[in-house]
Every structure is written in C-alpha cells, then in structure tokens.
Amino acid sequence: EVTSTTENLTDSPHYLAEALIKNGVKHMYGVVGIPVTDFARIAQGMGIRFIAMRHEEDAVNAAAAEGFLTGRPGVALTVSAPGFLNGLAPLKEATENGFPVIMIGGSSTRNVVDLQEGEYEGLDQRAYAEPFTKAAYRLDKIEDVPLAVARAMHVASSGRPGAVYLDFPDDAVAQTMTKADADATLWTATDPNPSVQPTQASIDEALQLLAGAKNPLVVIGKGAAIAQAEDEVQEFIQKTDLPFQPMSMAKGLIPDTDSHSTSSCRGLALRTADVVLLIGARLNWMLNFGEKGWNPNVKFIQIDINPEEFENSRKIDVPVFGDIKSAMTMLNEGLAKTPVKASEEWLNLLQADKDKNNTKFAARVNSGKVPMGHFDALGAIKKVYDKHQDLYLVNEGANTLDICRDVIDVYQPRHRLDCGTWGVMGCGTGYAIGAAVTTGKNVLYIGGDSAFGFDGMEVETACRFNLPITFVVLNNGGIYRGDFENLGNDGDPSPLTLMYDAHYEKMIEAFGGKSYYATTPEEVEQMVEEAVASGKPSFVQVQLAIYAGGESGHIGDLNPKPVVGPL
Numbered sequence: 020e021v022t023s024t025t026e027n028l029t030d031s032p033h034y035l036a037e038a039l040i041k042n043g044v045k046h047m048y049g050v051v052g053i054p055v056t057d058f059a060r061i062a063q064g065m066g067i068r069f070i071a072m073r074h075e076e077d078a079v080n081a082a083a084a085e086g087f088l089t090g091r092p093g094v095a096l097t098v099s100a101p102g103f104l105n106g107l108a109p110l111k112e113a114t115e116n117g118f119p120v121i122m123i124g125g126s127s128t129r130n131v132v133d134l135q136e137g138e139y140e141g142l143d144q145r146a147y148a149e150p151f152t153k154a155a156y157r158l159d160k161i162e163d164v165p166l167a168v169a170r171a172m173h174v175a176s177s178g179r180p181g182a183v184y185l186d187f188p189d190d191a192v193a194q195t196m197t198k199a200d201a202d203a204t205l206w207t208a209t210d211p212n213p214s215v216q217p218t219q220a221s222i223d224e225a226l227q228l229l230a231g232a233k234n235p236l237v238v239i240g241k242g243a244a245i246a247q248a249e250d251e252v253q254e255f256i257q258k259t260d261l262p263f264q265p266m267s268m269a270k271g272l273i274p275d276t277d278s279h280s281t282s283s284c285r286g287l288a289l290r291t292a293d294v295v296l297l298i299g300a301r302l303n304w305m306l307n308f309g310e311k312g313w314n315p316n317v318k319f320i321q322i323d324i325n326p327e328e329f330e331n332s333r334k335i336d337v338p339v340f341g342d343i344k345s346a347m348t349m350l351n352e353g354l355a356k357t358p359v360k361a362s363e364e365w366l367n368l369l370q371a372d373k374d375k376n377n378t379k380f381a382a383r384v385n386s387g388k389v390p391m392g393h394f395d396a397l398g399a400i401k402k403v404y405d406k407h408q409d410l411y412l413v414n415e416g417a418n419t420l421d422i423c424r425d426v427i428d429v430y431q432p433r434h435r436l437d438c439g440t441w442g443v444m445g446c447g448t449g450y451a452i453g454a455a456v457t458t459g460k461n462v463l464y465i466g467g468d469s470a471f472g473f474d475g476m477e478v479e480t481a482c483r484f485n486l487p488i489t490f491v492v493l494n495n496g497g498i499y500r501g502d503f504e505n506l507g508n509d510g511d512p513s514p515l516t517l518m519y520d521a522h523y524e525k526m527i528e529a530f531g532g533k534s535y536y537a538t539t540p541e542e543v544e545q546m547v548e549e550a551v552a553s554g555k556p557s558f559v560q561v562q563l564a565i566y567a568g569g570e571s572g573h574i575g576d577l578n579p580k581p582v583v584g585p586l
C-alpha cells in the first residue's frame with residue numbers, strides 16, 4: 020500500500036511561520052527573493068500579514084516602528100547578501116534606539132559559503148550581522164525553530180531592547196520533520212521581557228535627593244515610551260508638580276500642553292536644575308553628556324534597564340537599575356513617606372521664561388511671509404494636528420525635524436516617531452508604514468525634500484496596501500536649503516542642492532493616490548486637513564522659500580567649520 024510521503028510532514032517555512040504566530044507575530048515586512056519567497060507566501064497563507072516593501076532598509080524600519088509602538092519585536096524579512104546588507108543599517112539604528120526588532124535573512128548554502136566556492140549571493144551573513152545587532156543567530160536545523168524564535172524574542176525584548184538577526188540558509192529552508200514531532204516540540208517564549216525591580220534603597224535615595232532639591236527637574240526619554248510607563252510617569256508629575264523636559268520621542272507621554280512641560284524654557288530648565296531625574300533618557304549628545312548647558316553642580320538620578328548605561332559620560336549620583344514601570348510605581352509609593360514637591364518659586368521662574376519665549380514663537384509661526392519658511396508651514400500643520408490628536412506623527416529631515424519638534428505639540432504616548440538617537444534620514448516612510456500597519460490609525464509623515472528622497476519609493480507600498488498615510492514634504496530644494504553655490508566653475512549644482520522646482524507630490528499620482536501642492540499657510544492648512552481627513556494615501560508638497568533653513572538645522576555646532584578658505 021502506497022501513501023503520500025508528505026502528508027505527515029512539515030517543513031522549515033511552515034514551522035517557522037507557526038512558531039512566529041505562536042509568539043504573537045502578526046505582521047512581517049520584507050522584500051522577497053531566493054531563498055525565502057515561499058516562506059513569505061506560506062506565512063501569508065497562515066495568517067501573518069505580509070507587507071511587501073520596496074527596500075529592505077524601509078522594511079526593517081517598519082518592523083522597528085512596530086517594536087517601538089507595541090514593545091514586542093517587529094519582524095522583517097530579507098533575501099541573501101545584498102538584501103541582507105540593506106537591512107543592516109536599520110538593525111543598528113534599532114539597536115541604538117532600543118527598539119525590539121527581528122530580521123530574518125535568507126542565505127545561501129552553508130558549506131559552499133564556508134569554503135568560499137563562489138556561491139550565488141554567498142556571504143557569511145551571521146558574522147556580518149554580529150556588530151549591528153544585540154545578537155545574531157543561525158537556524159541550521161528545523162528542530163531548532165522553536166528555540167531560535169524564543170531566543171530571538173528574549174534578546175530583542177529584554178533589557179534595553181534592540182535588534183536580533185536570524186540567519187535562515189537555504190539548506191535549512193529545505194528541511195522537514197514529522198508534524199507530530201513538530202507539534203510536540205513547539206513552544207512559546209516565556210515572559211520575554213521580564214520586569215526588573217530596582218532596590219528599595221535606590222528608590223529611597225532618589226526620593227531623598229529630590230526632596231532636598233531646590234530646583235528638581237524630570238527628563239523623560241523614549242525609554243519611558245518604550246516601557247509604556249505613561250500612567251506611572253503622569254502620576255508622579257501630578258503628585259510632585261515637578262517640571263519635566265520631554266525628549267523627542269517621549270513627547271505626548273504627558274501632553275505637550277501640560278503646564279509642567281519645560282519644552283519652551285529648556286535652556287533655563289537645564290541651566291538651573293540642581294537635581295535631575297532621568298527616566299529612560301541617556302546623557303548622550305542630545306543632552307550634551309550632562310555637561311555643557313547644565314548647572315555645573317547638578318546631581319543626576321538615572322532610571323535605566325541597562326546598568327552599563329550608568330556613568331557613561333559623567334557622575335550619576337543615584338543609579339536606579341530596573342524597569343521604568345516598576346521604578347515609577349515604587350517612586351510613587353515612596354512619596355507617602357518622602358514627599359517631593361516643586362516650589363512655587365521654581366515653577367514661577369520657569370513660567371516667566373515660557374511666557375516670554377511663547378510670545379516670540381507665536382510671531383515666528385505667523386510671519387505671514389510667502390514663500391514660506393519652516394515655521395509658517397509647520398504652524399499651519401500644527402492647526403490640523405491639534406484637531407486630530409490621535410494622528411501618528413512621523414518626522415524626519417534637518418530643519419524640518421528640529422522645527423517640527425518644537426512647533427507641533429503631541430498629546431498621546433508613542434505618537435511621534437522620528438530619526439531617534441542617531442539622527443538618521445531615510446527612516447521616515449518605513450516608520451510611517453509600520454505605524455499604519457501596526458495601529459490601523461491615520462499617520463502623518465512630515466519630511467524634508469532631502470530626507471524623503473532616501474526612502475520615497477515606499478509611497479507605492481502605501482498605495483498598494485491602501486494605508487491611511489498623508490505624506491507631507493517640505494521642499495526648499497536641497498539639503499538644509501537650496502541656495503548654496505558651487506564653489507568651483509564646472510556649472511554643476513552644489514553638493515547640497517536638489518531640485519527646487521520638483522513636484523514630489525506627483526509621485527503618488529503614479530500609484531493612484533491624491534496629490535496636493537501648497538504655497539501659502541492657508542493652503543497648507545486646508546490641504547493637509549483634507550488629506551488627513553480622507554484617511555487615504557495622500558501627498559502634500561509644501562513649497563518653501565529656497566533660502567528657508569539653516570545648515571545642519573539646530574545642530575550646526577556638530578559640524579566642523581573649515582579653517583582655511585574659501586567658505
């Protein structure tokens with residue numbers, strides 16, 4: 020009697036998809052090809068939503084955005100060698116940002132690669148991935164599928180989250196095992212992101228230091244957003260009245276309009292604070308390493324899940340090692356015994372500075388000038404955002420990034436995604452797609468013409484999947500701005516120059532989306548409102564003045580200046 024030889028079997032693609040689903044994976048972002056095309060189709064057939072994208076960098080960024088928004092690793096898929104290499108930069112970015120993400124990369128036959136016989140797209144990918152990730156693993160045996168997935172889940176999610184690479188060579192792709200064995204040995208990662216309770220002593224010390232402070236300040240970083248600790252952080256601010264400075268991606272954890280925010284008096288707050296509680300924020304370049312611009316006698320309390328972060332750049336008076344939810348819960352409880360309250364004097368000092376700065380700011384966002392500058396355009400978009408406070412805002416660029424961060428208030432946690440710790444460009448359209456797929460909500464992308472150019476082809480993906488994304492490109496015709504001159508005489512454009520007369524919005528017409536072109540603040544407001552309200556893929560180009568914007572945006576001081584002519 021002859022029976023089918025395969026009916027009792029499973030294979031690696033099916034088993035891997037099953038393990039991912041068991042571990043809660045709902046989406047996969049990627050670009051298919053040898054040897055993972057069938058894996059993507061099988062995963063889709065089994066219920067994973069597969070978002071086929073145009074570039075691996077964007078796919079990994081989309082998965083990283085999902086990781087940031089949910090706290091669970093997003094999953095991306097690439098083909099071998101070149102596709103894999105395209106995914107490395109965003110893997111490193113996710114690791115720097117602390118976003119959980121898993122990239123699965125198809126790769127070529129192990130033994131041929133290892134003897135360097137000249138295999139098709141032959142590359143020892145696991146080894147290449149190592150320095151770009153928290154960990155890089157290879158799945159060589161179908162029996163190891165549950166282990167590989169559980170291991171990836173734990174490492175990507177726990178401690179400071181980050182990127183994990185999982186190599187999936189074609190000889191493993193082709194393996195089979197019996198369904199009975201596969202079912203019997205499948206398991207789900209147990210508590211991949213365990214809580215870590217700080218010691219009571221560290222909490223007590225933190226509260227004592229805050230209680231004795233004259234000008235205590237809280238800095239909320241994106242770690243608090245990743246930890247989903249908004250309730251605990253809000254409770255702490257309510258009980259203590261402490262002023263807080265939100266870092267870029269922590270905006271909205273407490274609404275930017277809250278009276279305790281020091282966003283519009285940042286300089287004064289940092290200069291005068293004598294005790295600072297860092298909640299998931301690193302004293303890296305973004306906070307001037309806790310040195311320049313800070314009170315020279317400032318004392319720091321730092322809550323972090325990664326003990327290696329403490330004293331990375333200066334003395335930390337009270338390190339609080341633990342997860343932010345646990346730490347904030349314990350701090351809130353400890354307030355009964357050790358009350359902390361900001362003084363009227365401190366709050367009034369900050370408020371007076373805010374009032375002064377807000378008046379100056381209001382004039383800048385309403386200059387009435389056409390062609391517009393960044394403030395005019397973003398001031399108009401702010402009016403739209405204020406009416407749609409559940410919009411996910413994705414922001415990249417130089418001036419477009421820096422000024423948008425200041426102008427557009429965010430009201431809900433994890434509703435602002437931007438270029439993060441490294442300040443990269445070309446992450447925005449991937450983040451927008453990840454945010455739209457993950458949340459099902461409307462997304463507003465705001466990028467400069469240069470930033471958008473890195474990953475603009477994903478407009479097609481947004482249209483193909485009919486995602487509710489409005490792309491807004493602020494065009495000033497170049498990197499920083501469009502009016503830099505060529506210092507030579509070959510007649511070419513300057514290295515900073517892009518096409519000022521471009522119509523980026525026309526791109527979306529090629530894919531059936533709706534386009535708009537705005538040249539005045541009134542048009543910006545009306546068109547962005549219409550685009551956002553449509554809930555459809557849409558694109559607004561905002562034409563700025565060619566001279567709008569400063570070199571390097573707000574971080575010009577990081578740009579070494581030439582010592583010898585001709586600049």
Ligand code: ADP
Binds near residue numbers: 245300322440
């Ligand atoms: P920002 O750029 O907003 O200042 P950073 O990315 O520099 O924020 O810092 C975030 C910090 O938060 C990192 O050092 C990271 O280890 C930490 N972190 C991330 N998740 C948690 C968590 N659940 N609990 C405690 N710390 C966390």
Ligand code: MG
Binds near residue numbers: 469497498499
């Ligand atoms: Mg530009």
